[in-house]
Structures are given as C-alpha cells and as structure tokens.
Amino acid sequence: MRKKIVAGNWKMNMELEEGLNLVKSINQYFTDKPSVRCEVIVCPPYIHLASVNQILKNGKVRAGAQNCASEKSGAYTGEVSAPMIKSTGAEYVIIGHSERRTYYNEDNRILNKKTILALGAGLKVIFCCGEVKEERESGKYFEVVRTQLEEGLFTLKPEEITNVVIAYEPVWAIGTGLTATPEQAQEMHEYIRSLIKGKYGSVIAENITILYGGSCKPSNAAEIFSKPDVDGGLIGGASLKKEDFIAIVEAV
Ligand code: PEP
Numbered sequence: 001m002r003k004k005i006v007a008g009n010w011k012m013n014m015e016l017e018e019g020l021n022l023v024k025s026i027n028q029y030f031t032d033k034p035s036v037r038c039e040v041i042v043c044p045p046y047i048h049l050a051s052v053n054q055i056l057k058n059g060k061v062r063a064g065a066q067n068c069a070s071e072k073s074g075a076y077t078g079e080v081s082a083p084m085i086k087s088t089g090a091e092y093v094i095i096g097h098s099e100r101r102t103y104y105n106e107d108n109r110i111l112n113k114k115t116i117l118a119l120g121a122g123l124k125v126i127f128c129c130g131e132v133k134e135e136r137e138s139g140k141y142f143e144v145v146r147t148q149l150e151e152g153l154f155t156l157k158p159e160e161i162t163n164v165v166i167a168y169e170p171v172w173a174i175g176t177g178l179t180a181t182p183e184q185a186q187e188m189h190e191y192i193r194s195l196i197k198g199k200y201g202s203v204i205a206e207n208i209t210i211l212y213g214g215s216c217k218p219s220n221a222a223e224i225f226s227k228p229d230v231d232g233g234l235i236g237g238a239s240l241k242k243e244d245f246i247a248i249v250e251a252v
Contacts, residue, residue: 002207005165005232006249007041007126008239009066009094009213019048020055025242027059030249038232038252041092041126042239046080053089064092064126067100070113082114082121093118094234096128096152098171108151115152119160126165126234127153128213129192133172141170142191149192154199161200165209166192167234173214175236182224185212189229218247225252 014022023042030040043064044052052063069079085093095118096111106114111127118125129148131141145168153164168188170180180188189210197205212224213234224230232252238244 002231003209004038004252005041005209005211006038006245006252007043007064007092007094007167007211007232007234008245009043009097009234009236010045010239011066011099011236012045013240014044014048016048016051019044020051022240022242023052023055023061026245027056027061029242029246030061031059036249038249040249043092043094046085049085049090050088057089062092063088063090064094064123065090066094066097068093068095068114068118068123070110070117072117082118082123085118086121086123091124092126092165093123094126094128094167096148098128098130098132098169098174102171108148111152112155115156115164116160119156119163124163124165126167126211128167128169128234130169130171130174130214136170136172141188145188145192146195149195158200158204161196161204162207165211166196167211167213168192169213169234175215177215179215179220179224180212182227182230185224185230186227189227193229216248218244218251221248221251 040061041064043066065085068082095114100106115125129145131144135144193205209231211232211234212230216233216235217238
C-alpha cells in the first residue's frame, strides 16, 4: 500500500506566534488520533522551521521547507541550503512549485539540481508539476507534465526516486478557486504513474505517492481523493485554517 499524504504549503503567510499556535493545535489533534494513518506535513516559511520542529519532535506531524537553494553552501546571500533544512529536523522539501517556476524563473534544470541536492542531504522531495491554463486549453498538458518530469526527475536513480513524492498541481487551479474535476485529476495521475512505470518499472510506480494540489478544500477533497491514483493533497490556502486542514486530512 502506498503512503497517503496531506501536506500544507503555508507559502509566505503566518508570523512566528500564529504559525506555532497552528502547528501546536494540528500536532495535538493528530497525535491524539492514531486512527488517522495518513502522513501529515506542514511546510512553513524557512524562518519558522527550527521552532516548528521543536514542537513536532514528539508528535505525529512532519515538517518540510517550501524550497531550497540550488547550491550546497557558500557565498549565496539570502539562500537556504538543503543540509540547513535537514539540520532543523525537517524531513521534506517542496521543489518546483509553480510560484517558484513563474516568479523566480526556476526551470527544469535548476529543479533537477535542487532535487539531487535535497535527496543527497537526506530530505524527501515533494516535486511539483502541472500545466498553465493555455496549455490545458490547447490540449498540451500531458506533454508539459511529461517534460517537467523527464527533465526534473528522470535523471534520478531508482533508489533516489523512492524518496520523491509527486504533486500534480494544475497552475490554473492554484489559489484561483477553480479545481480540476476528480476525473481530470485521475487522468493526469494515471498518466504520471504510467511515465514512472515506463522509466522505473511497475513496483516503483505502484508505490510512489502522487498528490493533487489546486484549490482543495473540505467540500471537494473527499471526491478528488477517492480516485485510485490520487494519494492525498498539497494544500495551500486551506492549510492556514486548522479546521479546514484537519477536515481535508480526514477526507483521505
Ligand atoms: C499550492 O500552492 O500548492 C496550492 C495547492 O494552493 P491552493 O490550495 O491555495 O490552491
């Protein structure tokens, strides 16, 4: 059985105290509920990671970063490396979020470099892929996602790809209130799994976790997560509200 995951991407939200309060209550909730077997991850801004991990030390919830540098160390003012993230106790890092691709011009080559560094530092990678609206409308979405995966991930060895979670996030659905239909999500997740199978074989393909992201909320989560190739979600806006995030995790 592959792992089910719900990860909250806080983006550039939450000052320290409110972030820690949110983490405390989410962690308490899931630590007291062993029946929830889905892995729950919070991805706060870098600056909160060490404090968040102090709270999560004995709990059930894990933490991840939203990005990492494309170099291991050195004179890169303002950057945060994968080993630094690991040293806070974080277990995951999101790489290739569409906001990084769009606003910071991160291309597949850079994302591949970051992925290799993150895995080398002992982190697990949540690798995002997904098409923009025009690519969906022109029918190019399979091709776009295939290129993102081939260039971003498929240089990895089989023992490396097993530490990667893929998040399919149609860009037109992120923060817009538009959601892919459960059928659209399933179609793409099945396609992604077939690409993994072609490259790494059926055992790895069957075991890799593929998340859906894009305006997921308590009212639509259960239907999307009911699809056979959807193994959970990467959640933006709704991860900032305790009740919504918990309801989404419980929908898995
Ligand atoms: C995201 O940023 O990864 C995301 C899915 O955002 P939202 O849920 O707000 O659409």
